[in-house]
Amino acid sequence: MEAWKNFDLYSLLDTLVSIGAAFVLGGAIGLERQIRQRTAGLRTNTLVAVGASVFVDMANRLHGHEGAVHVAAYVVSGIGFLGAGAIMKEGANITGLNTAATLWGSAAVGACAGADLIGEALVAALFVLASNTLLRPVVNRINRRPVHEEFSEATYVVYATCSRSAQPEAREKLVDLLEAANYPVRDVAQHAFGQDDAEIEATLYATAVEPEELDKVVSDLEAQPGIRQAFWNARSED
Structure with a gap:
């Protein structure tokens, strides 16, 4: 049976590490979003990271690094459609841009994990979290300042x-x-x-x-x- 031929304990453990890393790091990003009660919270960001990791890991296993690169490109396109669904326009106001960008970041984290780049996935997750937390006070301070007419x-x-x-x-x-x-x-x-x-x-x-x-x-x-x-x-x- 083809299923038994493809069974490889070492590859399975490698996949477990990749998807596990995507689950933990995507969950960390999603937890911050969930605490702030955003549309895409804990489960959504975790699923995006895990899904991206699974696709890239599968391509990496079947066709090597070249296959992983091709699938990663499709992951980027697919997440673009998912992010577009999170963007809402109400009159002159547009909401959900940050949510869509965060989903994109979660997919990047998952893709890195699926490509066995666990260190890169960790770094990417830290920077996504930093963008949503450390930059928030800076944005709030800027928004509270009066805008000069010439700017x-x-x-x-x-x-x-x-x-x-x-x-x-x-x-x-x-x-x-x-x-x-x-x-x-x-x-x-x-x-x-x-x-x-x-x-x-x-x-x-x-x-x-x-x-x-x-x-x-x-x-x-x-x-x-x-x-x-x-x-x-x-x-x-x-």
């Missing part, structure tokens, strides 16, 4: 409310005034505003903005016939 990235939008009959002229005037002030328009949207009015929304290309200049554009717009109100605001980029 921030924002989208600037100029709005003009006008009567619907004056909508074409108001749109043309809005674009002309912005371009005259050296603020090129990336996109212009129009939609109904109440029963008789319309709102024109001009989104600017990413650029440094002088508030006084946009204030002057808004003042000039409000002085135009048919335009009832004009204003601008900025929203931060993700």
Whole structure:
């Protein structure tokens, strides 16, 4: 029987060491995630590490190092799809990026263990854990600091409310005034505003903005016939 021919106690022990290392190290990464109550916690990260280890170890046994390298490449692709499922977009907010990256790290740890690189797997696990623990206070401190305007990235939008009959002229005037002030328009949207009015929304290309200049554009717009109100605001980029 082929199964008996393939049975090798030494290879089995080697596989046990590889998968055991992946289980322990993936569990350590998952435990930190579980304590913080993340979507991918103890079991998920452990399974990812163990699964990657099994695939790479099997390829290593059947086709040597070359086979292990090929399977490791497929593991990377497969974990990419798994990580994509952990990323959620709710409006302008995106969550799950760190969870997806952690799963990727767990797969790397498992792949190292499956390739019999136990020391490398340990080092990789330590750095994944350090990224999720030691860097957290640094991120929190940076996020609590006020953002200087020159370092921030924002989208600037100029709005003009006008009567619907004056909508074409108001749109043309809005674009002309912005371009005259050296603020090129990336996109212009129009939609109904109440029963008789319309709102024109001009989104600017990413650029440094002088508030006084946009204030002057808004003042000039409000002085135009048919335009009832004009204003601008900025929203931060993700």
